[in-house]
Amino acid sequence: MSDPAAPALKVLIVEDDPNVSLGCQQALELEDIPTEAVDSAEKARRLVAEGFPGIVVTDIRLPGMDGMALLAELLASDPDLPVVLMTGHGDVAMAVQAMKMGAHDFIEKPFSPDYLVEVVRRALDKRRLTLEVRDLRARLQNRDSIEARLVGGSPQMTRVRRLIGDLASSAADVLIHGETGSGKELAARCLHDASLRRGGNFVAINCGGLPESLIDSEIFGHEAGAFTGAGKRRIGKVEHASGGTLFLDEIESMPMPVQIKFLRVLQERTLERLGSNTPVHVDCRVIAATKVDLRELADRGKFRADLYYRLNVANLPLPPLRDRREDIPLLFEQFTLQAAARHGRPVPPPDAERMRRLMAYDWPGNVRELHNVADRCVLGIEQGFPPFATAHPAANRPLAQTVEAFERALIADTLRRTDHSLARAAEELQVAKTTLHDKIRKYDLS
Ligand SMILES: Nc1ncnc2c1ncn2[C@@H]1O[C@H](COP(=O)(O)OP(=O)(O)OP(=O)(O)O)[C@@H](O)[C@H]1O
Ligand SMILES: [Mg+2]
Numbered sequence: 001m002s003d004p005a006a007p008a009l010k011v012l013i014v015e016d017d018p019n020v021s022l023g024c025q026q027a028l029e030l031e032d033i034p035t036e037a038v039d040s041a042e043k044a045r046r047l048v049a050e051g052f053p054g055i056v057v058t059d060i061r062l063p064g065m066d067g068m069a070l071l072a073e074l075l076a077s078d079p080d081l082p083v084v085l086m087t088g089h090g091d092v093a094m095a096v097q098a099m100k101m102g103a104h105d106f107i108e109k110p111f112s113p114d115y116l117v118e119v120v121r122r123a124l125d126k127r128r129l130t131l132e133v134r135d136l137r138a139r140l141q142n143r144d145s146i147e148a149r150l151v152g153g154s155p156q157m158t159r160v161r162r163l164i165g166d167l168a169s170s171a172a173d174v175l176i177h178g179e180t181g182s183g184k185e186l187a188a189r190c191l192h193d194a195s196l197r198r199g200g201n202f203v204a205i206n207c208g209g210l211p212e213s214l215i216d217s218e219i220f221g222h223e224a225g226a227f228t229g230a231g232k233r234r235i236g237k238v239e240h241a242s243g244g245t246l247f248l249d250e251i252e253s254m255p256m257p258v259q260i261k262f263l264r265v266l267q268e269r270t271l272e273r274l275g276s277n278t279p280v281h282v283d284c285r286v287i288a289a290t291k292v293d294l295r296e297l298a299d300r301g302k303f304r305a306d307l308y309y310r311l312n313v314a315n316l317p318l319p320p321l322r323d324r325r326e327d328i329p330l331l332f333e334q335f336t337l338q339a340a341a342r343h344g345r346p347v348p349p350p351d352a353e354r355m356r357r358l359m360a361y362d363w364p365g366n367v368r369e370l371h372n373v374a375d376r377c378v379l380g381i382e383q384g385f386p387p388f389a390t391a392h393p394a395a396n397r398p399l400a401q402t403v404e405a406f407e408r409a410l411i412a413d414t415l416r417r418t419d420h421s422l423a424r425a426a427e428e429l430q431v432a433k434t435t436l437h438d439k440i441r442k443y444d445l446s
Helices: 018-029 041-047 067-077 092-101 113-149 155-168 184-194 212-220 256-268 294-299 305-311 325-343 352-360 366-379 399-417 422-429 433-442
Strands: 010-014 035-038 054-059 083-087 105-108 174-178 202-206 245-249 285-290 314-318
Touching (some): 010 018, 018 035, 018 113, 035 041, 041 067, 054 113, 067 083, 067 092, 083 092, 083 113, 105 113, 113 184, 155 184, 155 314, 184 245, 184 285, 184 314, 212 256, 256 305, 325 352, 325 366, 352 366, 399 422, 399 433, 422 433
Parallel strands (some): 010 035, 054 083, 174 285, 174 314, 245 285
């Protein structure tokens, strides 16, 4: 059964003989199938665009453009559109050709109303299915878009995306916890974009980046003359985020006095601008991000426990990259593709040794660091930087290989800095040019 909420599909009849046209319409309308009739192919082509919500039943012989030409044109723009051809006496050869061209079916005149209805129903069923599949695909692509933004096939990242999807439909405030560069802000933006608040503003405040004297007016706003220098009334970021999402980055750095005021905003959803006693209603979802264990901070009295509990309604942990190493190849591929496009450089070819290094490295700067490394790889300046700087302990290789890897990286870096001048590189490394030449060949660095 089709979805009762979906509009019924219709049948466009293209027939220049008014009697036949009327007969078709009546037969179909009797079965509650909506119809529309035109008397030429030229008129029909104007009514049918890609994704047309219905099917076409057309006579072959028409004044001007004929049914065959119409068939070809319609299928060129929408190959899945069912087109049924009506053929007169002696048109059978043409009908066979039409089927080869991709016509859905043909009916030979004269035909019974029942037969027309039967053929049309089959075509409508096919059309409904096609449109449903297209709709499903479009919706999947939508889901893909969060997958395309928050990349990673690891179970941890799959869980993060699922959690974002679940939280998007709720109004709960969210606390995101993760190391530097693990994607906290990106996750917050994805959550905002997936929520019903996507039409409102996403306002980010870095609680650690503002001097204490400014943070108050920045967050809550002020009335004109509230303090020296407050010339005009200013709407604070919380008000600006009303209807949308307020992202409080580095919440652990929020000064205590601001925390107290903020708690009120969270509890009562009102605020007072500096220099005013009139409460202003605000309707924003708060997403806070922290790099530290906020609870432990609260236990030590360095963060208000009540604010912590208020923020921690829903928790979104972002695992460090080293705990989901299987995400590295996909992220690296995506970042090198983007970097290549940005710098107008070719995408570096796959390199097993490089990938081994990327996988073995611990990524203290997480995804942001991987992003930067991908940039360097595209520019060909990765040697000498982690994870290519020294042999990684996790590599677990014999001493000789570790020394060779280091030697190779050092020579590569020197060559890069000396614009591949053998003389200058040899001088810098304090080796004979012939020795350096041999090593360049050995390590395939020329
Ligand atoms: N899963 C991911 N897929 C694609 N890109 C990602 C992913 N996670 C992070 N990034 C990218 O890595 C960079 C750092 O992410 P983001 O700024 O969100 O991290 P953060 O946790 O807020 O860092 P910090 O704690 O330093 O503020 C951004 O360029 C972001 O787009
Ligand atoms: Mg951030």
